[in-house]
Amino acid sequence: MDVWVGDFNRHHPMWDRDEDQRLFTGRNLDDAKQLIEMTAEWGLEMALPKGIPMLRNSKGN
Numbered sequence: 189m190d191v192w193v194g195d196f197n198r199h200h201p202m203w204d205r206d207e208d209q210r211l212f213t214g215r216n217l218d219d220a221k222q223l224i225e226m227t228a229e230w231g232l233e234m235a236l237p238k239g240i241p242m243l244r245n246s247k248g249n
Contacts, residue, residue, distance in 0.1 A: 192232060198223050205239040 199211035200220035229231070 190232075196223055200224070203234060227231050
């Protein structure tokens, strides 16, 4: 099994919560495109289901 980890800080509807539409700007979607293409090319998949937060700020969101 191969594991690819990193702090990619990319926002996309494929993994972010649907409520976070404000994050899906053109630039963010373009930036995520390369990550999506590489995961498809290498046959990788997300370890966590869509919408699971990776970071919670002090206000809980």
